[in-house]
Amino acid sequence: MPLDDNVVESIYREHGSALRRFVLSATHDPQLAEDVVQETVLRVWQHAPDINGSFRSYLYRTARNIMIDNYRRSRRRPPEALEGSPTDPVEVMGRVDELLNRVLMEEALLRLSKEHRDVLVALHYRRFTVNEAAVQLNIPSGTVKSRAYYALRALRTILDEMGVER
């Protein structure tokens, strides 16, 4: 079966730049990053997976696996090939996973409504109290409370869809 240009094109169009940003944050080598992006799209196309949740988080995970695979392979090469790259495998893989969790969470937050996201950011990240958030967002504190609840529920649902557990 020939490579389905439409599908591949649409993956690039919809997700290419986000995917590239994620991979670049892990490798810093633009050529290498481009290879990983291409391989990700190719692998996703080849497997034609049945995706129930977020397609983008599936792409991120696939890219993450490719980067980990590449890294493992490079470790098997003679030591001189490793010059300039960090050598502690636990550290490198941990870093990639950390980046994966970061982009997944960013993705999840972007899928919330703006009202829900603003309340979550105010309470969790900016450490505001309910009343401070109410002043900051210019809404009644009762609204902050109820939005905090519905935002969390919506986020949990999104994370479940994306396959993020813990």
Added chain:
Amino acid sequence: MSTNPHSLLGAYVLGGLESTDLALFEAHLQGCAGCRRELAVLEKVPVLLDALPVPDAVALTDAPGSEAADPGVPVRLFDELARRRRTSRRRWTALAGAVAAACLAVGLAVGPLLARPPQPDATYSVVSGGGLRVNIDMARKTWGTELAVSGSSLPADGTLSLWVRDRAGGEDRACAWTATPSGKVKVTGATPIQLGSISSVELRDGAQHAVAVITVP
């Protein structure tokens, strides 16, 4: 000011309750199994939120709502792709089944062979359990594709023919020859179908039954 204690759960999980509401909610939690259940589900979310650094999260408040909320398009595309793949796999399985009795051999690419002048652009080989062996070198031409066929242990009577199928489903007879008693043949055929458009090549016996199928990946 206090409201329905249930509604404090979200702000409680996110650590935003002031002391009065905090005391109120914690007292409520003692007696409310529903809130405790829900708390168990939601209390892990802040740990996950911590994966995103604060400045990155704060920067998201400038983003419009639900920017990435439409994963539907590619998912539909992939459903379609998966469906088409299943169909094409079934088609080939069915074909293999139908001609299996005729000692069908199905082969795949073995990659270009070196030092075979003139060098083909693709080489395919197929060998069946019965000993039938077909090798096809395909060369890209401006007019289409040249197919150099060599085979052994082929059917020994009737007219044999080589058919090329393109990816749109059309087919073309590239060459035909009279079977030899030795079962061997070396023949060159031609088709206007471009190499890249060839989806399969079939060797057929005198009754037009496929005896070998090569699917081009």
